[in-house]
Amino acid sequence: MKAKSGIPAILKTALVNALIALVLFSLMVGIRTEAGASGQLTYWTRFGELASLVAAVFGGSIVIELLRQWIGPTGAEKLVPPAVKSGVSFIGRYLAPALLIFTLLVPVIFYDQRYILDLAILVLTYVMLGWGLNVVVGLAGLLDLGYVAFYAVGAYSYGLLATNFGWSFWICLPLAGILAAFWGVLLGFPVLRLRGDYLAIVTLAFGEIIRLVIINWQELTGGPNGVSGIPRPSFFGIPLDNSDDGLAAKLGIEYSPTHRIVFLFYLILALALLTNWATIRLRRLPIGRAWEALREDEVACRALGINTTTTKLTAFATGAMFGGFAGAFFATRQGFISPESFTFQESALVLAIVVLGGMGSQLGVALAALAMIGGFELFRSLETYRMLVFGMAMVLIMIWRPRGLIGHRAPTVYLTKAQAISSDLVKEGHG
Amino acid sequence: MDYFAQQLINGLVLGSIYGLIAIGYTMVYGIVGMINFAHGDVFMIGGFIALITFLILISLGLTAIPLILLVVLLVSMAITALYGWTIERIAYRPLRHSFRLAPMLSAIGMSFVLTNYSQVAQGARVKPIPPFITGGYTLHESTDGFVIQLSNIQIMVVITTIVLLALFTWLVSRTRLGRDMRACEQDQTMAALLGVDVDRTISMTFVIGAALAAVAGLMYLLYYGLVDFFMGFVAGIKAFTAAVLGGIGSLPGAMLGGLAIGLIETFWSAYFSVEYKDVAAFSILIVVLIFMPTGLLGRPEVEKV
Numbered sequence: 001m002k003a004k005s006g007i008p009a010i011l012k013t014a015l016v017n018a019l020i021a022l023v024l025f026s027l028m029v030g031i032r033t034e035a036g037a038s039g040q041l042t043y044w045t046r047f048g049e050l051a052s053l054v055a056a057v058f059g060g061s062i063v064i065e066l067l068r069q070w071i072g073p074t075g076a077e078k079l080v081p082p083a084v085k086s087g088v089s090f091i092g093r094y095l096a097p098a099l100l101i102f103t104l105l106v107p108v109i110f111y112d113q114r115y116i117l118d119l120a121i122l123v124l125t126y127v128m129l130g131w132g133l134n135v136v137v138g139l140a141g142l143l144d145l146g147y148v149a150f151y152a153v154g155a156y157s158y159g160l161l162a163t164n165f166g167w168s169f170w171i172c173l174p175l176a177g178i179l180a181a182f183w184g185v186l187l188g189f190p191v192l193r194l195r196g197d198y199l200a201i202v203t204l205a206f207g208e209i210i211r212l213v214i215i216n217w218q219e220l221t222g223g224p225n226g227v228s229g230i231p232r233p234s235f236f237g238i239p240l241d242n243s244d245d246g247l248a249a250k251l252g253i254e255y256s257p258t259h260r261i262v263f264l265f266y267l268i269l270a271l272a273l274l275t276n277w278a279t280i281r282l283r284r285l286p287i288g289r290a291w292e293a294l295r296e297d298e299v300a301c302r303a304l305g306i307n308t309t310t311t312k313l314t315a316f317a318t319g320a321m322f323g324g325f326a327g328a329f330f331a332t333r334q335g336f337i338s339p340e341s342f343t344f345q346e347s348a349l350v351l352a353i354v355v356l357g358g359m360g361s362q363l364g365v366a367l368a369a370l371a372m373i374g375g376f377e378l379f380r381s382l383e384t385y386r387m388l389v390f391g392m393a394m395v396l397i398m399i400w401r402p403r404g405l406i407g408h409r410a411p412t413v414y415l416t417k418a419q420a421i422s423s424d425l426v427k428e429g430h431g
Numbered sequence: 432m433d434y435f436a437q438q439l440i441n442g443l444v445l446g447s448i449y450g451l452i453a454i455g456y457t458m459v460y461g462i463v464g465m466i467n468f469a470h471g472d473v474f475m476i477g478g479f480i481a482l483i484t485f486l487i488l489i490s491l492g493l494t495a496i497p498l499i500l501l502v503v504l505l506v507s508m509a510i511t512a513l514y515g516w517t518i519e520r521i522a523y524r525p526l527r528h529s530f531r532l533a534p535m536l537s538a539i540g541m542s543f544v545l546t547n548y549s550q551v552a553q554g555a556r557v558k559p560i561p562p563f564i565t566g567g568y569t570l571h572e573s574t575d576g577f578v579i580q581l582s583n584i585q586i587m588v589v590i591t592t593i594v595l596l597a598l599f600t601w602l603v604s605r606t607r608l609g610r611d612m613r614a615c616e617q618d619q620t621m622a623a624l625l626g627v628d629v630d631r632t633i634s635m636t637f638v639i640g641a642a643l644a645a646v647a648g649l650m651y652l653l654y655y656g657l658v659d660f661f662m663g664f665v666a667g668i669k670a671f672t673a674a675v676l677g678g679i680g681s682l683p684g685a686m687l688g689g690l691a692i693g694l695i696e697t698f699w700s701a702y703f704s705v706e707y708k709d710v711a712a713f714s715i716l717i718v719v720l721i722f723m724p725t726g727l728l729g730r731p732e733v734e735k736v
Contacts, residue, residue: 020513020517023510023513024510024513024514024517027479027480027483027484027506027510028476028479028480028483028548028549028552028553029552031483031486031487032552032553032554033482033483033486033553033554033558034554035556035557035558035559039559040561041482041486041558041559041560043483043486043487043490143532143535190717190720190721191720193721193724194720194724197460197465197466197535198675198720198724200466200535201466201668201671201675201716202716202717204668205668205672205713205714205716205717206713206717208668208709208713209710209713209714212706212707212709212710212713213710215706216706216707216710344664345543348539348543351536351539352536352539352540355532355536384547384550384551385547385551387543387546387547388543388544388547388548388551390540390543391540391541391542391543391544391545391546391547392540392544393540394536394537394539394540394543395521395522395537395540395541395544398522398526398529398533398534398536398537398540399522399525399526399537402526402529402530402533
């Protein structure tokens with residue numbers, strides 16, 4: 001294609017785009033259907049909305065074309081001077097500890113703001129899920145689209161054990177992790193021989209199977225109604241409530257419902273940090289290096305005598321275990337779980353966090369979770385548009401920075417001096 | 432026996448619809464090497480456009496059903512094809528030489544966009560449509576009163592599928608475009624060197640795949656009498672399962688896989704439990720991939736080192 005410039009070319013492109021938009025949106029937006037009370041379909045026209053959409057496409061293409069000619073085909077990359085880049089990497093070194101200290105202080109700073117605390121707990125849940133999936137996708141390079149299945153296994157393990165047998169959270173938490181890891185191994189076995197896209201689709205199918213079984217196995221799981229009345233976690237046996245045995249009464253301070261929120265906050269923070277710590281430690285062990293070798297080249301990996309079977313299974317099991325922990329936490333936080341919380345959308349969200357954060361980068365995953373979950377909170381008032389914007393963001397970020405927003409990670413092993421590795425050099429999904 | 436025969440008919444009809452969607456997956460996978468996650472949603476969009484076109488034509492006072500059907504078919508194919516083209520242009524073409532996970536995530540994002548776009552534009556409720564094609568034939572009536580029926584809509588679905596399949600096979604094996612497509616499937620760089628317009632061929636692949644999905648959407652609308660914004664997801668996975676079962680990259684395989692999935696699903700619902708029919712379909716996907724990674728008619732993939 002010949003690069004044309006000048007006003008007529010831009011106008012022509014914009015006109016063509018507007019015309020395409022007109023055809024695309026003509027029926028879907030221009031005409032609105034609705035089923036009436038008797039099941040009869042009625043429809044009405046919305047040509048105003050259609051016209052404004054087409055006009056927006058027209059204006060948008062002019063702006064994009066102008067930007068393209070102004071910046072040039074290389075894109076925005078050269079707009080960033082090297083000084084800024086080195087500054088960013090300097091900040092990057094201190095960002096993680098600073099972020100951790102800030103996170104530790106969040107309940108102190110925002111003690112009275114329940115909404116912010118709840119949001120922080122939600123973000124940390126996704127940080128933990130992201131770090132858990134990062135073991136499978138980021139380190140071992142196994143594309144998993146059904147991660148939410150392990151989250152569900154963890155949540156239902158705790159929910160059912162606690163409501164049926166009255167077991168405490170601290171007994172159920174490891175059990176939830178073990179059960180999820182067991183399912184991880186179970187999924188791992190059949191997919192050992194699969195590669196790339198096939199693996200993705202099988203894990204997607206697996207996630208759907210788990211969800212459908214939860215919906216339909218009514219005697220055990222309560223079906224679509226879910227499990228309710230899941231007990232809240234206790235502070236190692238001491239309940240966090242208003243009773244005489246409660247923690248507040250024992251400490252001799254006045255009871256406040258915020259105590260429980262703060263406790264949950266530190267609980268998920270501890271779980272997330274455990275995930276992070278375990279991941280960093282495992283990466284230095286032979287098994288972690290085997291994961292990374294597997295991600296880079298499976299054939300070479302086999303040639304070197306690495307047992308790819310155990311490597312893949314341990315990656316699945318480890319990732320699944322952390323998913324199970326997060327699930328148990330989710331169940332105790334909500335007090336109620338239903339299959340609706342474990343849809344493919346959740347899997348895609350966690351995967352998007354891992355990929356957008358830059359695969360293998362622990363800090364990147366945390367920042368991506370903050371941006372995706374916290375950022376999308378801004379669209380809370382526009383609930384119906386939320387997933388639409390999320391989908392568009394996924395497409396645009398893939399086009400703009402396919403390697404993720406944080407484009408580097410610390411190497412696991414190095415000779416003399418640690419140098420950040422650009423994520424462009426990191427391969428994925430060959431397992 | 433009669434019950435079995437009736438289920439066989441139902442399964443084949445459902446399988447034809449899956450097969451039409453599966454062709455889109457198989458073509459894109461064969462040529463571009465990616466799973467087009469948004470393809471199920473393209474099928475859903477096709478169904479919606481068919482529904483809206485029906486409404487307009489009826490309110491215009493048209494009564495000749497063959498004419499209405501023809502117009503609806505053409506309109507939904509044309510607009511849905513444009514959707515396929517636009518999706519490829521916006522979300523996949525810029526990522527063609529990117530790392531392998533990028534187009535996949537972009538496709539998942541596109542799928543979310545399409546699902547939620549149609550929810551925002553048309554609402555979340557199921558949209559029913561009155562039956563257009565009624566009547567049928569009684570093939571056999573047993574002594575205990577069980578009737579094997581073949582409805583006109585079932586005949587129409589199967590005939591449309593056969594005609595489209597024949598047309599499509601001719602397109603791939605006899606035309607210039609089909610030759611280009613086969614060349615791109617073999618080796619894109621080499622095809623480009625030999626004068627094949629790879630960009631155009633890939634665009635056309637998406638256009639044809641989307642047009643076939645639109646026909647599937649129309650058939651689904653006529654057969655089940657309803658569309659909703661979420662129907663693309665499950666139908667998409669099942670059609671993908673069909674493509675894998677038949678051997679991804681193989682066109683007759685996609686159709687065969689579609690028929691197999693349709694039959695399995697119908698028989699499972701008829702003899703075991705309706706609730707677990709999707710579980711059965713997805714389990715088959717896993718089992719097939721374990722024991723026959725290349726599917727029924729697929730070629731074994733050579734591992735390049």
